[in-house]
Amino acid sequence: MVRLVYHPCAWSTEPDGTGPGECHRHAATINVLPDDIFLEIFAFCVRDPDKHPVFCMRQWRRLVQACQRWRQIIYASPRYLDLLLYCSKGTPVRNLSYWPAFPIAISYHGPYHNDDVIALLKHPDRVRLVDLSITSSQSGRKVVATMQKPFPVLTHLELYALDVPELPVLPSGFLGGSVPCLQQLHFDHIPFPELPTLLLSARDLVSLRLNSIPPTGYISPEAMVAGLAILTRLETLCVDFEFRFPPPEQRRRYPDPPMRAALPSLTEFEFCGRSEYLEDLVARLDAPRLDDFDCRMYLNRVDCLRLPQLSLFINRTENLRFRHAQVEFSNSEANIEPDWFARAHGEPELGRPHFSFSTSFRWSDNITHVAHVLRQIFAIFSNVGYLFIHACDDHPSRRYYIDDTE
Amino acid sequence: MSRRYYIDDTEWLAFLHLFTTVETLHVSGRLAGQVALVLEDVPGEMVAEVLPSLHLLLLDDDGPVESTEKFVSLRQLYGRPVTIVRKEAGRFGAWHRSKGKVP
Numbered sequence: 001m002v003r004l005v006y007h008p009c010a011w012s013t014e015p016d017g018t019g020p021g022e023c024h025r026h027a028a029t030i031n032v033l034p035d036d037i038f039l040e041i042f043a044f045c046v047r048d049p050d051k052h053p054v055f056c057m058r059q060w061r062r063l064v065q066a067c068q069r070w071r072q073i074i075y076a077s078p079r080y081l082d083l084l085l086y087c088s089k090g091t092p093v094r095n096l097s098y099w100p101a102f103p104i105a106i107s108y109h110g111p112y113h114n115d116d117v118i119a120l121l122k123h124p125d126r127v128r129l130v131d132l133s134i135t136s137s138q139s140g141r142k143v144v145a146t147m148q149k150p151f152p153v154l155t156h157l158e159l160y161a162l163d164v165p166e167l168p169v170l171p172s173g174f175l176g177g178s179v180p181c182l183q184q185l186h187f188d189h190i191p192f193p194e195l196p197t198l199l200l201s202a203r204d205l206v207s208l209r210l211n212s213i214p215p216t217g218y219i220s221p222e223a224m225v226a227g228l229a230i231l232t233r234l235e236t237l238c239v240d241f242e243f244r245f246p247p248p249e250q251r252r253r254y255p256d257p258p259m260r261a262a263l264p265s266l267t268e269f270e271f272c273g274r275s276e277y278l279e280d281l282v283a284r285l286d287a288p289r290l291d292d293f294d295c296r297m298y299l300n301r302v303d304c305l306r307l308p309q310l311s312l313f314i315n316r317t318e319n320l321r322f323r324h325a326q327v328e329f330s331n332s333e334a335n336i337e338p339d340w341f342a343r344a345h346g347e348p349e350l351g352r353p354h355f356s357f358s359t360s361f362r363w364s365d366n367i368t369h370v371a372h373v374l375r376q377i378f379a380i381f382s383n384v385g386y387l388f389i390h391a392c393d394d395h396p397s398r399r400y401y402i403d404d405t406e
Numbered sequence: 407m408s409r410r411y412y413i414d415d416t417e418w419l420a421f422l423h424l425f426t427t428v429e430t431l432h433v434s435g436r437l438a439g440q441v442a443l444v445l446e447d448v449p450g451e452m453v454a455e456v457l458p459s460l461h462l463l464l465l466d467d468d469g470p471v472e473s474t475e476k477f478v479s480l481r482q483l484y485g486r487p488v489t490i491v492r493k494e495a496g497r498f499g500a501w502h503r504s505k506g507k508v509p
Contacts, residue, residue: 329437367417367418367420367421368417368420368421370421371417371420371421371424374421374424375424378424381424381425382427383427384425384427384428385427385428385429385430385459386428386429386430386432387425387428387430387431387432388432388433388434389431389432389433389434389437389441390433390434390435390437391434391435391436391437392435
């Protein structure tokens with residue numbers, strides 16, 4: 001048995017159990033190995049889906065420096081070895097002509113040269129991963145304009161636009177209107193009202209996270225369901241609005257369409273928005289395997305809260321049943337977490353199933369409001385045997401102390 | 407100096423009425439006194455309807471907690487006995503860990 005050892009300037013091999021000092025005696029013997037064995041060794045070294053792409057790229061770049069034969073073997077099998085050119089501020093790849101035509105991963109955050117990113121995006125046939133922070137409306141416009149064509153091998157797209165005023169709305173032609181290989185789509189503060197149409201081509205999508213959807217990116221629940229309907233592999237869904245109210249022209253309610261979406265693989269669902277939106281959304285969704293559900297709602301009044309569709313949606317799941325629950329009161333909200341006990345005591349399911357519910361309304365000092373909210377989602381609590389009630393230090397219950405002697 | 411909570415029993419009872427399957431109720435912090443007071447004031451004819459499956463009530467507060475003697479007696483009388491355990495906040499957690507599971 002041999003092991004591949006990386007020394008600061010080169011790779012070498014050693015029989016297992018020997019020290020680095022003896023490796024020179026065996027260095028020649030590794031060359032008798034056939035190419036396919038080398039390929040397996042290299043695959044073992046560089047292919048690791050759990051590792052960050054930059055780690056994998058460092059591995060193969062070290063290996064190709066060892067000798068010409070190794071370089072030839074590696075460069076001949078980029079797909080098998082899952083080789084990527086990882087381009088970021090820390091690992092800039094400015095001149096692509098110096099490198100084989102491997103797929104490209106683009107990851108830039110913080111201040112960076114926008115021209116570097118634009119140059120890379122001009123190779124849409126090779127771009128597999130895009131992970132970008134948009135830092136200004138000007139750079140955003142350039143990126144959007146460059147991504148107005150198909151990216152046929154794109155599997156991961158993450159766009160962030162924190163504190164960017166007047167960010168352009170992504171047009172319907174974004175990514176050429178088709179993302180056949182896309183597996184992860186994460187937007188943060190990115191307005192893209194035409195997203196549901198794009199999703200119709202995203203049959204491989206596993207994770208869809210829409211964080212802080214701005215008003216210009218509003219998507220109606222009906223349109224969202226239409227986009228989700230094809231995503232049978234979707235495991236994670238996040239719909240998170242940064243605004244409390246939909247724009248006036250979008251508050252109009254539409255007659256119920258027949259469209260429903262079955263999401264047989266969905267296990268994680270995070271929602272932040274108005275209860276009416278959630279009701280319209282979950283009325284048309286089936287997610288039987290859901291076991292991690294986080295709800296945060298914008299409310300004007302708690303006593304008007306009605307969540308009949310949410311209750312039915314929960315009833316249609318198989319895993320959102322709990323034996324332990326916690327209701328925690330703080331100054332601003334009441335958090336309801338049915339799985340508190342399991343997580344606090346390190347049970348093996350690692351926090352699954354999990355359900356969390358909180359609102360923007362200050363209602364935790366009114367137990368009637370708490371009871372009202374619990375009634376709306378009581379399907380979750382129908383089997384609770386252990387209930388933990390806790391008030392945080394900032395809870396106003398302290399105000400209720402009165403002195404009998406006064 | 408005696409202290410007493412100003413609370414609305416009806417509101418709390420509406421809340422507790424939801425949990426018909428709860429066998430163990432653990433109340434921590436300042437709400438322990440409120441819950442204790444509410445349960446103590448439950449009239450006899452209702453005592454079996456509030457938390458009907460309750461076996462164990464854990465009251466966990468570093469301040470004074472109201473008496474629950476009447477509630478315990480009535481539950482016994484109506485055939486639904488309850489055990490009350492009081493601990494200050496710090497020691498209660500240690501007791502749970504030593505048990506290793508829900509009591």
